[in-house]
Amino acid sequence: MTIKNINPGIAMGTCLVIDRQTQIKPPKKDLAHELNRYYQAKEEIITSLVQNQTANPHETEIKEVQLALIKDPVIEKEVVERIKRQDICALDSVDEIYEKYVQFLKQSQDDYLKERTLDFVDIKMRLINQMYDDVAEDNIDCHTILVSKHLYPSMILNMNALVKGVISFEGSSLTHSAILVREKNLPYMIVDSIDAKTGDYLIVDAFKGIIHINPSEEIIKQYMDKIYQTNQIEHVEYKRENYHLGLNISTKVDEQTLKSSNNDGVSLFRSEFLYLRHQTFPSRSEQHTIYEHLLKHAYPKEVVIRTYDIGDDKQLQTDQISTKGLNLYFNQYKEVFELQLDVLIDLYQTYDNLRILLPMVKDTSELRLVDEIVNDLKDNRKIPPIGIMLETKEAYEALESFKGVDFISIGSNDLGEALFHMKRDYIKDFNEYVELMAKPIKKINDFSKKHQIACTVCGGIAANSYGIKRLLELGVTSFGVPTAFINEANLAIQRHEKSIEKK
CATH class of the missing domain: 3.50.30.10 (Phosphohistidine domain)
Structure with a gap:
């Protein structure tokens, strides 16, 4: 076996x-x-x-x-x-x-x-x-x-x-x-x-x-003894101001997790799982309640909420979508997108720790269309920082055109599939995959540093001991990881700092 x-x-x-x-x-x-x-x-x-x-x-x-x-x-x-x-x-x-x-x-x-x-x-x-x-x-x-x-x-x-x-x-x-x-x-x-x-x-x-x-x-x-030992949390110390370690979540999490000192907030909230769970898009009040829970209990730590990432295996069972991307927001899902944006803008008036993340961006023309929608909804309200999830081949090849974005989140899973045609279901050697992704991730991270754009790696590559070790070696300092991996990620950063001190 x-x-x-x-x-x-x-x-x-x-x-x-x-x-x-x-x-x-x-x-x-x-x-x-x-x-x-x-x-x-x-x-x-x-x-x-x-x-x-x-x-x-x-x-x-x-x-x-x-x-x-x-x-x-x-x-x-x-x-x-x-x-x-x-x-x-x-x-x-x-x-x-x-x-x-x-x-x-x-x-x-x-x-x-x-x-x-x-x-x-x-x-x-x-x-x-x-x-x-x-x-x-x-x-x-x-x-x-x-x-x-x-x-x-x-x-x-x-x-x-x-x-x-x-x-x-x-x-x-x-x-x-x-x-x-x-x-x-x-x-x-x-x-x-x-x-x-x-x-x-x-x-x-x-x-x-x-x-x-x-x-x-x-x-x-x-x-049973091993389970007890595994649950013991090791004390971790490193220069936290030099790193950002946030949670990647898809569901509502408890107050204790959001307030915990072992994380720096929410690096990615996958809002599409709100409609996948019940097979219908949530109402204004439902969205408001869920988003506010995150923003309130994580405050003042940042909370990055990704707008609905529709398509592939993340669509309603009654839908038939063979594509992904922001173009869906401008056509059949415009009202859904506008409602979500309106709720988020509303919450930003109270919680300035909110950040909005757009998935599957391909080019700046899409961002201009989003800006038009945001301006129509603005109504004298403050607008939260809006960033892009860099996970398409088109966006990667046009990297220099994104100098004006508020922040970048690297979606390594989809980016790897787009650049190297690596279906996530069929990756056999994870370490080999990490090495293949090292070059594009470093390029994006270096670009972000040069233009003073906050950049976080949020894909599965960061939720792995070898993966996060290599990312740290490449100069990446901001990560989004699952709640279950947060302690291991903290330990990885501590080990990285100690290895630097020894040199």
């Missing part, structure tokens, strides 16, 4: 398998339950699509296509037969059958048919998410280790608090799901296979890359 540690830590609990790669078949007596799980999820999605009618003809067309797909009798027959004949779970059957059609359409020479792959993927994901919610509610009543082929952001956002560790068969340390797992401080491993089944007792050691299946009482006691 090959094991890759994604988020370090130790977790103990009962195994819950929700996917196929473990090659575990449910007993015959569970087949009726699996069939019911599929039918129930299907009906709930159909009801949702029918009830949420819209006057927008494009949205109506998409929903009609999705209704046709989920009602398709041929697909339903294949899913049901697969569950019955091969004794596999509903999640597995839906995943395999819909994926078969996705791969078929991808090979088509017809552009229209190729576009339909997104509909199949979307319906598959909706079914899986619906059935996953059922699994989470029905089966988790004790400390649990979740075992799944894929990890999707919606899984993590809605995850039962009793889940203490995660094992998956696909992914990498840079996926959005991995980022969310780190924020929850859950030990996380990626493996190629595992002999465990639902109900087994597991110990996940994501420090050493070990999984114990049904361990002895002696081993359990040893790991």
Whole structure:
């Protein structure tokens, strides 16, 4: 068994398998339950699509296509037969059958048919998410280790608090799901296979890359002692004024974390997870409450709130977006963007520690359009500093044109994908990835220093012991890291300072 540690830590609990790669078949007596799980999820999605009618003809067309797909009798027959004949779970059957059609359409020479792959993927994901919610509610009543082929952001956002560790068969340390797992401080491993089944007792050691299946009482006691030792916080001292170490968060965090002296505020609040959690954009009052909580309890420390980063795996299940970028703000999401900006500008009148971050910027023409929207909303109010997340190839190549921005945040995950075509799901050698990213990060950091622009590295590269060590060596002094990595990041800075003193 090959094991890759994604988020370090130790977790103990009962195994819950929700996917196929473990090659575990449910007993015959569970087949009726699996069939019911599929039918129930299907009906709930159909009801949702029918009830949420819209006057927008494009949205109506998409929903009609999705209704046709989920009602398709041929697909339903294949899913049901697969569950019955091969004794596999509903999640597995839906995943395999819909994926078969996705791969078929991808090979088509017809552009229209190729576009339909997104509909199949979307319906598959909706079914899986619906059935996953059922699994989470029905089966988790004790400390649990979740075992799944894929990890999707919606899984993590809605995850039962009793889940203490995660094992998956696909992914990498840079996926959005991995980022969310780190924020929850859950030990996380990626493996190629595992002999465990639902109900087994597991110990996940994501420090050493070990999984114990049904361990002895002696081993359990040893790991309970290790967990206690791991939770002891080491005292850290370094010249804090020379560095900035903020939190990367996607959910509301407690007052104690925001006020803690071990961080310098919030370097990145991913606001898109507000709509991913409930599959609808939050209202003005909901946004105001959440943002104010961060600003009030972190004050006077800075809080950087990124406007909605829409697209890829961070879109509503009813949407069909194949692109990302600020252009979405100027077209179908203009009202959503304007409302978010208006709420943030309003809060800045009381909390001057607010900073606004724009994702996926490509060129300065987009910033001028944002300025126009901001000026229309201004209404004699003060405007907070507005920075850019530098994570596109276009922005990197036009770096010199961004001398006038208030601050820069380097999104190393997307930037690496844009510059080197490195899909975050398939990065095998993280150290090699760090070395590849060293040059562009140094270039951006040096540019920022030259023009006195605050620059922070916020991607997964900073949330890794080797990664943050290399960034410090490159001269980077500002980082955004998950809450779970904050103590390790402080230690890394302390070690870096001591190494400089010895020279």
